[in-house]
Amino acid sequence: RILYIGNLFFEVTADSLQAHFAKFGNITNARIVTDPRGLSKGFGYLEFESPADAEEAIKQMDQSVFEGRRMMVQPHQARDRQRPSAASSVFDTTPRAPHPPSKTLFIGNLSFQMSDRDLNDLFRNIRDVLDVRVAIDRRTGQPRGFAHADFIDIQAAQKAKEVLERETVYGRALKVDYSASRARRFQDGPQE
Numbered sequence: 001r002i003l004y005i006g007n008l009f010f011e012v013t014a015d016s017l018q019a020h021f022a023k024f025g026n027i028t029n030a031r032i033v034t035d036p037r038g039l040s041k042g043f044g045y046l047e048f049e050s051p052a053d054a055e056e057a058i059k060q061m062d063q064s065v066f067e068g069r070r071m072m073v074q075p076h077q078a079r080d081r082q083r084p085s086a087a088s089s090v091f092d093t094t095p096r097a098p099h100p101p102s103k104t105l106f107i108g109n110l111s112f113q114m115s116d117r118d119l120n121d122l123f124r125n126i127r128d129v130l131d132v133r134v135a136i137d138r139r140t141g142q143p144r145g146f147a148h149a150d151f152i153d154i155q156a157a158q159k160a161k162e163v164l165e166r167e168t169v170y171g172r173a174l175k176v177d178y179s180a181s182r183a184r185r186f187q188d189g190p191q192e
Contacts, residue, residue: 001054006072025053128156
């Protein structure tokens, strides 16, 4: 029996979600849905071994507060009832194709504890960096857990990607991918 859990705080992981619901019974699968950059979309799925346990979890946890957000806990409705794989498809974590190399790197899974100094340390041994921008939430003014870095050329970005992929900051492995570079985005948009 699969439950849909919505309105989750973006820092919630599959592990923390599973731990939060473990008191209701055996959970066979837990997943947070992420965007192509690996960032949480704010909802996920839990699969309970027993439908009765799932029912109890819905009764007690729907509209309850977890990590400061009021969760929505509902039975997952598979859109296509004919497909036997519909239930398992929500747990399909087949990785998406990575972006083609570009001069801009996306760096995700950054800890919210990260300071400017931590960021500078991270890039201290990386050459040919033009600019590093940490994404900030406009409403809260808080960092959103990812950054973009622009490099002189694609080769510099490739070298940096190899280095950054091996880094962990505050115990978190960085997610590094190529991003559409700014110049290309501006070219695609209206010319000033």
